[in-house]
Amino acid sequence: MNDETVSQSPNLSRRTLLKAGLATGVAAGAAGAAHAGGDPLITEVQDWNRYLGEGVQSRPYGTPSEFEAHVVRRDVEWLTASTESSVNFTPLQDLDGIITPNGLCFERHHGGIAEINPADHRLMINGLVDTPLVFTMEDLKRFPRENRVYFLECAANSGMEWRGSQLNGCQYTHGMVHCVMYTGVPLKLILEEAGIKTNGKWVMPEGADASAMTRSIPMEKALDDCLVAFKMNGEALRPEQGYPLRLVVPGWEGNMWVKWLRRIEVGDEPWHQREETSKYTDLLESGKARRFTWVMDAKSVVTNPSPQAPITHGKGPLVISGVAWSGNGRITRVDVSIDGGRNWKTARLDGPSLSKAMHRFYLDIDWDGSDLLIQSRAMDESGYFQPTKTELRAARGENSIYHNNGIQTWHVKADGTVENVEVS
Amino acid sequence: MSKFLKVLSLGVSLAALPVLAGGALAGDPDKGAKVFKKCAACHAVGENAKNKVGPQLNEVFGRAAGTLEDYKYSKAMISAGDDGLVWDDATLTTYLEKPRAMIKGTKMAFAGLKKEKDLENVIAYLATFSSSAPAAEEQQGSAEPEPAEGEVQTAEAASAPAPVSATRDGGVFGLGRVATEDEIAAWDIDVRPDGMGLPQGSGTVADGEVLYTDNCAVCHGDFGEGVGRWPVLAGGQDTLTDERPEKTIGSYWPYLSTVYDYVRRAMPYGNARSLSDDDVYAITAYLLYLNDIVEDEDFELSNENFTEIRLPNEENFIADDRAEEPHYADKGDPCMSDCKDSPVEITMHAQILDVTPGSVDDNDAAGMGGVD
The missing domain is CATH 2.60.40.650 (Immunoglobulin-like)
Structure with a gap:
């Protein structure tokens, strides 16, 4: 049958699939009326109804049905110079509910995916603190932890649409967003463990990846609702989402949610790092540019x-x-x-x-x-x-x-x- | 006799090469895979490998230099190929040891692999992606392999479950341990506009030019003009109100400290933390020169004079005042019916009609707001 052929051919382009999908939609409608004797999918015994399927443990880590092979993240190659500093997009059009499956959460890296053995990972707190500290992953898991569901949106989501309609698909126009449940330790607890000095007004998280990502975050936000997270949707963070540790900065632009989080410095002034000056600042028609535009509006x-x-x-x-x-x-x-x-x-x-x-x-x-x-x-x-x-x-x-x-x-x-x- | 052949007369004549290449490779491909990480920012191998900053390296063995059709080589590499240079164990060894010594004018910014083992191993690794390459030698003495430094550490970490979790006196929970000064110094390398965090050191524009040419120009262009879609670093002054603004260090960035901080932590792309503090001063000085902010080639940037330099666009950054935009004030019930006077017309269609990966022409599509 037509729809089986389509679904089982992983190499078909998305566009072909769409066209074929349209065609089968019509065909299926016609089929219902045309078969006086009934739908053969009902009147004839199907293979899956007769023969045994795979047993337990045939897929120790479960994977989607082969008929869902088209549900994947996609990128737009011409957007960036290299895939290691680039972005791909969540297939929003294939999802429902409010939770994004871990493997479909869009990726944005600035120096590729850091592959870190959690036993080799450290989190340092330094700067304007009473006691600079180093934590292992096991240390962090001894703090009280919380579970919270948040969206994460890249500040550049829909950025290609400023000059007008550009890309055909909500995956591309709006797919730099995902929403998962995080498990982690409130950042407040970790900062208080080191003791924040009274002139500590800003924090700067830093990643362990090849871009050593850094952003300045005001202390008020750090103490409000930020999490140092090690799980997403109940399982360990995916490597591309910062395994083994990432910062969660609810409601604020995704670039601040530093992945592979290895250090948090406390300071009295912002640092004006590359990602908050040259990038992630909003140039206006006047030639002025807004900086520290953190909140993602509705x-x-x-x-x-x-x-x-x-x-x-x-x-x-x-x-x-x-x-x-x-x-x-x-x-x-x-x-x-x-x-x-x-x-x-x-x-x-x-x-x-x-x-x-x-x-x-x-x-x-x-x-x-x-x-x-x-x-x-x-x-x-x-x-x-x-x-x-x-x-x-x-x-x-x-x-x-x-x-x-x-x-x-x-x-x-x-x-x-x-x-x-x-x-x- | 062409230049590369002179260099090659390390005793190897062209006629001898095939014979030499016929022998088994000495290196270990698995170890070579690790070494190749140094190359992977610019070169791809394996299934679906594409050209990146450098050419893809599948089937590089037996390939004449500079002959991949869809890659833009340096003139020097093309003429080396014209002169008969073919890649094999011997030629790759010479090239990868010191690329610019063999092919003066190569685009490859990589300085070379100093360790003989690294050379052997990475070539053995590359050979696994070339059907015409000789196989790697059976690795002998597997009872006493010579582990790389990194592997020793990993092995220790695996056998000694030492720093799993620690407690201490003080704090609320008494978790973690005190960071040592050396540890803080190793990671805390950030620099602020007020100069906090600047290391002692200095570098001149002239030194910076050499370093920049070797380490940066392959992506950012000889004059900071940017190659392909890599960031433009210089020029663009007075374009911020143009239809297509050019946001560079000179035209857009507010603070010089950001240049120093970023180059030191993340550049060169794919080989971060490989430059000395003085190197970073020199490159920063050269970037000032490329942006006409300093004009003297003898200018020396140091921790002493760093904060005296101001970038031209500093004053044009403002706080987030989105809340003052008219639509933010429009709270309350929005219009629900007959909100527009006449039937709605389509004013613009998607310009890119087929965004299926691989189907968009890079050049046609370039020029819109990117996400770099």
């Missing part, structure tokens, strides 16, 4: 339908689904428009609603088969509403790169295909 995107996830079922019931998040707390409401922002309906938020975590929304409609211009607009508990891209450009120009949380528009055509567009 943002949302419709993940389905979207360019990589076209409508394959024709008109009738349609689930419009998407995700929303805010660095300022909980999402309290998401509105969805199907006419390019002229009229809005409040979507249904479903699943846990946690501060600085991803939220899932749905709008269930009866699609009449006509063109749609789908948008979503998130509101957080501070009362802030996601702005339009036009509003953002009016305030900042087109060269800010970072912090593009403007409303996204998808054009759904009558044949179910979807394109990234901007509207009047």
Whole structure:
């Protein structure tokens, strides 16, 4: 059958898959009506129904079904000069709920993935502290620990869209975000273990990777809700997410969540490191540049339908689904428009609603088969509403790169295909 | 006789090469894999290996120098190939020991492998990716292998479960141990705009030019203009309000300390922490020179005069004032119906219609906001 052929060929390009998917959608619909005797998948005994499958331990570390082989992170090669200092994207269009599976969390490295034996890893606290300390991983696991769910968004997420619609797919336009449950020790406990001197106003986490990533973080945030985490979604951090130890800086730009965390220095002034001067500063139209723009403002995107996830079922019931998040707390409401922002309906938020975590929304409609211009607009508990891209450009120009949380528009055509567009 | 052949007359004539190459390789490919980490920032091998800063090295054995079609070699490498240089055990050994001594003008910034064992091992490793290469010698004396330094440490760490967890007097939980001065000095190398953290030392523009050419120019260009998509380091003054601003050290970066700090901690890319403190002063001085911030080639930058240098764009950085943008003030219920006067028109379509990896033309796609 057509859909089996497609699913089992891992080498097919995504685009071929999409086209084929569209075709099978139609074929399957026709099949239901055409087989008077019934669907052979029901009337005939299938192999999986007759023969034994693999036993336990055939996959000691479980992996997704072979029919999900297309659900992977993807990169855009021309974005960066080398893969070791680059980024790939979470396949949002293939996911549901609010938790991102560990293997699908987007990656952003500045010097490749450091491979560190946890027995060889150390965390040093130094600078304006009473006692500079060194911790092993085992030491850290003797502190009281907490479990918290947070989104992590790269400040450059949607950065390629400042000048207009560029990339066709929410994986590429919005996929530098993920949301997992972290297990770790509050940074406050670790800093207090060393004793913060009264003039200690800033901390600087540092990574053990080949970029020795560093950022300045104000003490107030460090003592508020930051975690030194060693688990994600219950298992050890993945190497590409900073194994064995990373910093969690809830609601703030992903670059600050230093991976392979090996040192935290306490100081009285910020350090003005490369990633907070030359990068991760927001150039405005005036030529001025904002620095220390830490918070990720409220943002949302419709993940389905979207360019990589076209409508394959024709008109009738349609689930419009998407995700929303805010660095300022909980999402309290998401509105969805199907006419390019002229009229809005409040979507249904479903699943846990946690501060600085991803939220899932749905709008269930009866699609009449006509063109749609789908948008979503998130509101957080501070009362802030996601702005339009036009509003953002009016305030900042087109060269800010970072912090593009403007409303996204998808054009759904009558044949179910979807394109990234901007509207009047 | 061309230059490389003169260098090669370390006793090896071209005619003798194939014979020599026919013998088994002395190195250990597994150990070579470790050595290759020094090369991996610029060179790829194995399945799907592509050209990076340097050419991919699959099938390098038996390949004439400078002949991969889709890689842009230095003129020197191409003419070496034209003159008959073919890569094999002997030629690779000579080249990798001191690349610029053999091929003056090669783009490869790597200084060379000093240890003979490293050379043998990395060549044996490369040979595993070349079908025409001789096999590695059976490794003898496996009862008493000669472990590399790193391996000794790992072995000790594995056998002695020493520093698993420690407790001490003081603190809230009494966990961890006191960091030693040497440990802090080894990791705390950060430098602030006020000069805090600057090590003692100095370097001149002239010294910096040599170091920069050897270590930096392969990616950043001879004049800081950037090669391909690698960062541009110089120029771009007065472009920040242009449609395509050029953000460089001279045009954008607020503080010189960031240059020193970053080069010292993370550069050269793929070989971090390999420059001395004086080297970093010299390279920083040269970057000032490339940006016309100092004009004298004899200028010497040191911890004494460092904080006297100010970068031109320092004053143009402002605090996060997003909250003052009009749409932030717009709290309260937004419009829900008839929010626009007329039916909505599409004003822009995605420019890149097919972003499937591998299907985008790099050059056509370049020029948009990147994420470096």
